Amino acid sequence: MDEIAIRDPRPDDAEALEALITSHFSEGSSYGVDLGLDDPTYHVLVAVEAGAEDAGETGAEGGREGDRILGVMALRELASPDAVADEMYFFDDPDLLPDAGLYGHLEMGYVRPDATGRGIGSRLLERLHAVGADRGVDCFLADSWYHGGDDSPEKLFDAHGYETVHRDPIERSADECPKCEGECVCEGALAVRRVADDEVDPGAGRS
Secondary structure, three states: OOEEEEEOOOHHHHHHHHHHHHOOOOOOOOOOOOOOOOOOOEEEEEEEEEOOOOOOOOOOOOOOOOEEEEEEEEEEEEOOHHHHHHHOOOOOOHHHOOOOOOEEEEEEEEEOHHHOOOOHHHHHHHHHHHHHHHHOOOEEEEEEEEOOOOOOHHHHHHHOOOEEEEEEEOOOOHHHOOOOOOOOOOEEEEEEEEOOHHHOOOOOOOO
C-alpha cells in the first residue's frame, strides 16, 4: 500500500512542482518554483506518495523514481512587517500585520486535485509550524486565495487556529474563475496565527 511521506525538495522536483501549481490556475499560466535549497530562511516541504507506479521518471507527476508528488508548501522567515509586505501577493500594506519578533510567511500551498481530502495540507502545515517554532517564529501568516472550491485554503487555516484579519474581493466573471461554480466569490485574504509562548524555542537561532 502506498504511503504519504513529507520530505525536503530535491533539485529534480522543480518541474513537477511547477506543473502542480500551474494546474490550479487558468490555462496558459506558468509559475517558477523556488526550492529554497541554498536559503536557510526558506523551508519547502513536499508531500509524496512513495512507491507510486506512475512515478518512474522525472516529470509532471513526480521527481525521483518512487515518488509521486502530491503537494507542496513553504515557509519564509521574515523579520519585519515591511519585509513581509514585499513578499505578499495580494496585499502590500505592512500596517495590516500584527507586531511580531519573527514572521513565518506561508507560500506555495498546493495539493494535487486528485489527492485532496487526504489530510495532505494539514500535514504540511503542521510540519512547517514545528519548523518555524523551532526557528523562533512567533507569528505565522498567509495572504491566500479564498475561493468557492472544495479545496479553498480558508478551511485549512480555520482548522489550524488562524484568524482571517483582512479580505478583499477579487472581481472577475464566473467564466474567468478556475474554481468557483456560478458566481465568483474569490477573495484575497490575510490569515494570521499567533504562536503560544510554549511553542516557541527561546534559544532558536535567527540566522
